[in-house]
Every structure is written in C-alpha cells, then in structure tokens.
Amino acid sequence: MNNKWEASMETLSVGEQFAEKVKDNAKKDRIRRMMPIILLVVMTAIGAITQKNFFSARNLVNILYQMSIPLVISVSLMFVLLLGSIDLSIEGVMGFAGSFTAFLVQNRTNSNNFGIFGILIVLVICTCVGALTGFIHTKGRIASFITTYAVGQVMTGVAVLVYNSTPIAVTEPAFVTISQGRLFGIPYLTLMSFAIFAIGAIILNFTAFGRAVYAIGDNETAAASTGINVTLTKIKVFALSALMASAAGILMCIRLKLGQSSIGLNQMFPVVTAIVLGGGSLYGGKGGALSAFVGVLVYTELTNWLTLMGVDTYLRGVIQGVIIIVAVTLTIERTRKTISK
C-alpha cells in the first residue's frame, strides 16, 4: 500500500495526490459493492452442486417460501439500519402480534371472532408501539439499541400475558385457506410477503420519506440543514418497523395457526445477517431494497446448505455471528482515529 503511493509521489503535486487517493477509494468502494452479487453466484453454485434438483420448480418455490417471513422483517430492518439505528424490539413485537391476533380471531381459547378487524387492531397497536419507541429514542435522546431492547422485552412479556402460558390455537377458517392456498403453484403466504416487500421498496425508493431516511443515515446534520424533520422521520421509521414486524408476526400466526410469543424467537438476528450480506451497512446510509433482497436470498441459500450439512440451529447462530463480524469488518471504513464503543 505504501509502496504504491511512494512511486507516484515524485511525479504528482500534493493536490493531485489527494485526488488520486479519492479515486482509489472510489474504486475500492465499487469492488465492495460487487461483493453481494459474487456471494449470490457462489451460493447458487454451491446449491446447484450439492443439491440435485436445485433448479427444479419445486425447490425454487420452496426457497421463495422460506424467504417470505425474513423478507417482511427485512423491510423493518432495511429502514432502521439505513438510519444507522437498530430495532431489537422486532422479535417482541412479532411475538405479541402473533399472540394477539390468535387472541382476537376465532380460536379455541375464547369466544372472540373479530376476523379481519382483529388483524387491523393488531397492526394499529403495533404501529403505535413503534411510534412510541421512536418517540422515546429521539426525544429522550437514548440510543436505539437500549430503547428497542427494553420495548422488545416488554412486548414479549405482554405476548405471554395475552395467552397466559397456553398458546392459543386458531380456528379461523380464512387462516386455514390462506395458509394452504396457492396461486400458480406459489403459496399465498409467499405472494403476500413479496407484496409487502414490494410496498416497502416503493416507499423507500419513490417517496420523499425514503430519501430523507437515506439522507439522515448518511449525514444527520446535513440532512437537518436541508430542512428534513429528522425527529419525525425517525419516529415514522420506528413505527413502520413495528408495523412490518407485526405483519410478519401475523403471517407467522397464519402459517402456524397458533399464537405464541416464540413466533418472534430468533427471527431478527438472521435478517440482520442477511442485510449485512447484501451489502447494507449497520452505520446507516448504505443499502436498500435490492441489497436487502439479495441478502435474504443469499442467506436462505446459505441456511439450506447448512441444514443439508447437518448444522443445528444453535451452531447456525454462531455462524451468523461470525458472518456479521467478518462482513461488517470488511465493509466499514475506518481511520486510526475511529473509536467504537
């Protein structure tokens, strides 16, 4: 690295050297941005080699089905991570949404039968919880990880309280129809998840709100100076995150026809891994819908492969941990003056 510069030092003026450095950084950045695509190709190749029927319609549909819940959660994290914050309450909110949905629709435990209104009630409550989280985080000036961690714990507690230790079995006929129905061979659940993801992607890419999220994540002070309402945007992001988490929880409830807090268990961390694999930054400003999608796809292929290799859930957690540490280490820029705590 040093030698590379030393050679050209004599011929360039200091100003030109500076420009050279900037160009070099841009080049490195472009290579970094190619990484997720390379990973996708590698994982697909591994899949094709290790699994005989990898490209069969059945396997592809199966992969899409596996992607569906993580994809919905990835919308939450996509926005929150773009801000450079994190939402550790996703699992709690998911668990609560699943449990409370089961509580409100036709079920074996009580006589409630709110149907679609039950789902709406859950979505509204969770969005409010998210907005409250955002409010505490921004107005109380408390780091998001601690705020969302606490809120997540509270929501998990409320979830368990809802069904009081015996998970609620759902008997709602619509749930049965949805969980088993298919359109062109693709499960309804998969289609719904992809639709939700598409909505998330549209909000991110085609609204001023989406731009504001990018701007805040990249440079909060600069964003504020162009007149963006930073606080409001952040509150909206956390509300949206909780909304999406609750949607994921409801989908899980439909899939399992059972409402319990463990619906959310170990759902958030894999998606963080996926987004990082897709080239998203945990420091904000980098990433987006496409990278989230690629990340979730790569991650699903990776999980399939690990399962095939006989790796159990807990060891998978270890592998996820290592992946995040390595991927983040490779992608962040730091100088000697960088300090992280």
Add this chain to the structure above:
Amino acid sequence: MAGQLLFKANGVGKTYGLNTVLRDIDMEIYSGEVIGLIGENGAGKSTLMKLIAGVTKPSMGSMELQGQPYSVNSILEANKHGIGMVFQEQSLVANLTISQNIYLGREKKYATLGFVNWAKMNADAKKALERIGIDLDVTKKVRDIDFAMRQMVEIAKVLDVVTETANGHAIILLDEPTTVLSDDEIKALFEQVRKMKEAGNAVIFISHRLDEVLEITDRIYVFKDGEETGVFPTEGADTNILYERMVGRVATGEFYIENRQTVATDEVVLQVKDLSVFGAFNHVSFDLHKGEVLGLCGVEGSGKEDVCAVLIGDVEPTSGKVIIGGKERTFKNPYQARHAGILSVPKERRDEGMIGILSIENNIVISHMEALQNGFILSGKKTEGIANEWVKKAGVKCVGIKQHINQLSGGNAQKVIFARALESNCPVLILNHPTRGVDVGSKEEIYTLIREMTEAGNSIIVIGDTLDECIGLSSRIIVLKDGLVTAEFDCPVGNKPTQMDIVQTMM
C-alpha cells in the same frame, strides 16, 4: 457597474461567552458584484459568512436585505430570503443521486400523495446544472462523481434554492471553494461565478489564495482579528497594502513574554527526516532542539496539521523517518507517541481536549497515571496533591479539583489541559492553536506556561492561532505551502521576521 443595494450590515458582531470573534462590521453588497473576503485563519471571515447564511445569529448590530430588516434563524430561512452558502465541508448525501441531492428536503413540489415524480425532478435538476454550464447524468449517485463535480453540484443546488425565491437577486456565499479543485476546475468555477454575477446575483468569495481573489472579485474586504481593516476596489489594489491590512497591528514583544524566550541548545530531541504523507505533504524535514519553540506556519490545508498528526500517530506516513531519543519510531496511536515522549494539546478543545464530565483532577493526571501508582493502586493522595499544585500554579479559577472541567471557561479549561501536558513528562509537546477561543487574560497565563515549559527543558512545536502569535512565541519558524516547505526563519528576540515576510511565503 454596481447595481442596486442588496444587503447591508450595520455594526454586526459576534461573541461566544467572553470571547469576541467578530466586532463592528459594516458591509454593503450590491447586485451583480463579487466580493472577496481575505484575512488570516480566525480573522472572522467564516463567522461573518455564518451570520449572513443563518447558521448563527449576530450578538450585536443589525442586517438589512433589500431595505428590510434581515434576521433569520436557520439556513433554510436564509435560503427563503435568497441567500445561500456553499459549505467548505460538503453537505451532499453520497448515496443519493445528483438530482435527489439538489432537491433534498424540497421534494414537495414534485410529490403527489407522497410519491415523487422523479422524471420531472431529474429534468429540473438537469436544467439547474445546465444553468451553470455543467452537463451531467443527474441519476448518477454522488459517491460516483469526483470532488470538483460535487462542488459544482453543491453550487447548482444552492443556486437553485435561492433563485427559486430571490428572482435574480440572490446572494451566494462561497467559502473556500477552490481548495479541492485543480487549475482547470478553478477556471470553470470562475466562469460560473461570472455568469451568476451577470445574471444580477451577488457572490461572496473567500479564499486563502490572494491571486484568486484578485482575479475574480470586484471589491475586497480585509479582516484582522475579528475586525474589518479595509475595503478596496479590486482594480488597482496594491497587494502590499492588502498584506499589511491583513497582518495589521503587531502586538508587543511583551505580550508574548519574549524576554523569557529560551535560546535553543544544540541537543536534538526530535528529528523528522524526509517525511511524506501521500496527498497531504511531501519531503518535510526538520530538527527540534531541546528548549526550542518551533512554529509551523501555513494556510489551512497546507499540510502543517498533518505533520503533527503523523507525530502523534494519527496518520501513517507514506515515507520518511521520525527519530526521537536516538531511535527511529513509528506510532500507531497517541498512547505510543506519549510513551516515546510526544504529547499534543489539540485544536478542538471541547471534542479532543477536555474530558468533559470528569473532574479537573482526573483531567490533569490522565496522561501520567503510571507515575502515581503504589503497585497497582493509584494513590488518591498523590493525584489530589498534583491536581491542587497545578491548579494553583496555572491559576485555574475553579471551585475545587473535583469540579467538572466542562463547567470552566475556555481559558481555564485550556490551562487544565496545559497542566496535563506539563504533568505528562513528555519532552516534546505539540501545541495546536494553544489560545483558540481563550480570553486575553488567560492568553497571557498560557504564554507564561509555554515559557515555563521551555525553561524546564521541553521542546515545543506550535501551530499558532494567529501568525502574530506564532512569531511571538517561536524561536524558529517553518513555512509550508501546498504540502511543501517553502521557507524557514530564525526568530531570535529582537530580530524576528515580520508577518509580511512570512505571509508572502505562505500564500
């Protein structure tokens, strides 16, 4: 040539606490003219820009815009009045496209039901760029274009913001726009400035390079120590007079306690040999002698700060050697540098100097705790004793050593940080803007501390807050320009170089 009166400042000033950084400024801006602001670092140019651009509010005086009183609370509000500033540190969002950046925060006029009509926005962005003669793909992300182009985009953005409201009589503030540009790019920029001017706008231009100011401006305001020392039409301006006004009055030798200036010994404590950092400075060499104060002079971006950064391990040198205590050393961080005997008093006192919510005592002993231990246990008696001693010696005005340092005034906090540096037992001390934001009384006490340092056998590298200070304190001065050493001056008491001598090698 001058059009109608756009802007007028009457006796504007700004104080931060006890410290006055700008006082009694009168200024008139007419449409269709380019105004240059020149002065040393800290002369008040940037502060005045900030007042006009709405970043901060003046502490005294008043401003008028087109005959109406002008008082704004934010950049945004200033924009609405047709005043926009292109900042030194660029404020573009790297991961958004050019057009998204130009209309960031102003998407409303392209939005229906929250969804933005990007095609229309892109078309308008293209027009905004064409207005300043730039043809660029506006859907490119900002991270993919070079610095010069970013600067242009920024200018286009500001121009677009202000012309939206000012119909032809905008005021554009350019704060050092040329530092990152090459010669061709500067030419292109000036072309744009001329176009803006012809369109009836006014431009305020700040640069460290006098030749640029002379080339592009119509009138020049000269600043010195927060005061306006002269206004000249650019045509026929005498550079010597400009220099003279910039350096202004000279403080007496007494102010810098020159009678206590030590004569450097022959003993070399620190040797810098052919040191280079790619893109910052090249081939810098000097010897630092025991008991010497060595001044580094140069405009911002000349590389003087980077030399110091290498010496405390913040930046890795590309080539060259640092020899201290007879051994060649490389440092990875300031901790290693301190152990080798180099400690710095940083420029940004609040961010890098004061450990705000800790006590004065902890702030003083933090750089030298190794010496205050009995075994592994830090002696409370020793740390308190040392803190009390320094508070008395440096004349820190405080309630007691347990008081938090962020409750002290700037000058007193700086004295605590000097006490820390002296307590550290490091033979080489780097003082980066030692009196920045310090009131006059404390300045004198800090100068006394500096003299005491050299009398005790320490060697000092100083980057002065002003040129005057640098000359007053130093026994030798090295001047950097564009990353290269351009001159070296000996500064014995009674025969110091004048500021004119040095400025001419700096700019």
Add this chain to the structure above:
Amino acid sequence: MAAEKSKFSFQSISKYMYLLSIVVVFAIFTILQPNFISLYSIQNMCGEIAPRLIMACGLTFVIFTGGIDLGAGYMVSATCVLTGLYLPKVGNWIIILVALAGLCMGTLNGIITTKLKLPSFIVTLCTQNFWNYIALSLCPDGSVIVPMTMRDVTAWMTYPILGIPATFWFSLIGLAALFVFQQYTKNGRAIYSVGANAQAARVAGVNIDSAQISAFAVSGLCCGLAGIMYAYKLRAANPTVGSTLQLSSLAAVALGGTAMAGGFGSVTRTLCGVITITAVTSGLNILSVNPLWQNIIIGIILIVAVILNSDNGDRNLVIK
C-alpha cells in the same frame, strides 16, 4: 423554555433516583404486604442479590466506557453449565477455571470491539450466540443435576454466616474489589475517560484499547463468577439461568443512575439498583403476582430509568 424546566427537574430526580427507588419500592410492597420486610424475606433476598450484584457490577464497567454487553445473560448460562458439568470432575478448582473462562469470553468481546472497531452492541449480539451455543450444546435436554455425592464439596458456598448465605458476603467482597478497581487504578480511571470523551482520552495518550478490553474482561469475569454462584446454589448446570438476568441487570445499572452514554456512575450505585430490582421481583412473588408480569415491569423500569438519567445538555452527540 418549558422543556428546559422539565429537563431540570428530571435531572434532580435522577441524581437521587438510586436511593429514592429503594425507598419507594420497599414502601409500596410493605404497604401492600406487611410481611414484606421480615427476617426470612431479607435472608432470602440477600441470597438472590449475590449473583445479580456481581453480574450487574461487571456490566457497569462496560457501560462506563459507553459500550454495552447484550450477551452477559447468556455468558452466565454458559459458565453455569460449565461449572455444573465439570464440578464433579475437578472439585472446587472449577471456580478458578470457569472464572478464567469468563475472563476470556469478556476479553474476546473487548478485542473484537476495539481491534476490529465494531460497536459493542453488534459484537455482543453476535457473540451471545457463541455462549448460547456452549450452554445448549452441553445441556441439550435442560438442567443437569450435580450428583448428590458432591453436596459436601458445594455446601460451603451457601453456608449461612449471620443467617445470610456466604455467597452474599462473597459478593460484597467482590463489590469492594470492583470499587477499588473503579476508583483507584489506572485502568479504572481510563475506563471513565473513554466513556466521558474517548477522542480526548485518546489524544491525551490514554491506552483506550486496553481500557475498553479490561472493562469487557471484568464484565466477563463477573459473569463467570455469577454463573459459578448459580451452579453452586442450584446444584445444577442450568442452560437458561441467565436468560432473564440480562434485562434485570441492565435495569439495575440504569436505575443506579449510571449514564448509558458512559463516563459517569459507580458500582455502589449499581448495588442500590440491584437491591431495588431484586425487591421488585421478590415482592411480586410474595404478592403472588403472575410471574409473567416481571419482564414487563422491569422492562418499563429500564426505560423510565434510562430516560431519567440521559444527560441532554452536556454532550451534543448524534444519537443513533
């Protein structure tokens, strides 16, 4: 203006919150259940406090630096499992071995955080999976009981002194040692300086890497000790013992008034926080409130405590 006024009163509450909360909690429970303060319940509570105190005090150091350890609970589980499983093989020497293991776990967190320059909440979010893996892969079918034959070997740890289990006295000794570390060692003060203003501490030539690593190492060591205490107390290797401890120890630290942003606080304040939180949990038990409420209540306590002692004026940071 109004906002500023309310901020001011917030700060004055937070100043004495750690004492106030103890008084309030004990008062409420005594009113609701006059037997709340009895010799029996106090003895009981002291036994409960011991491991929590050690764990929370360790965590306090990480928070002094402005970092966090989200995996401390899992670390307690892992060390509890290690102790319970290997106690029959090595006897009481296990204490030293597991304490070392805890130290290494913490040090690993510290090294990744400082050398790779990643934020600690990410690092510990990742490494908690490691500890969870250790706990659950060694005890895949839940708790493993320490054989009855080992009773004599483990009894000393819970032997009552003045009617209170020995663990409590051990934890107080631990607290004293940690207090000395915090107040009167080079690294202790360096840890504060990192939390107060890391950039300035760095420029002042403080070895901030070593300060941060030692904070994590102490936290790991304390988690190890807490795990040992649980294993001895439960006489079992319990792989999920720490799962509720993470929240309650964070809440205890916050309730003590230690700043989450770092640079301010004390382990003695954490002691007060631990007493309050333990009183809350055992009070809820005595009132036979559904234990499901515990997480909710402690979660809310955490949020409120953190809001009360977040310092708004001093540091103009971008909060993410």
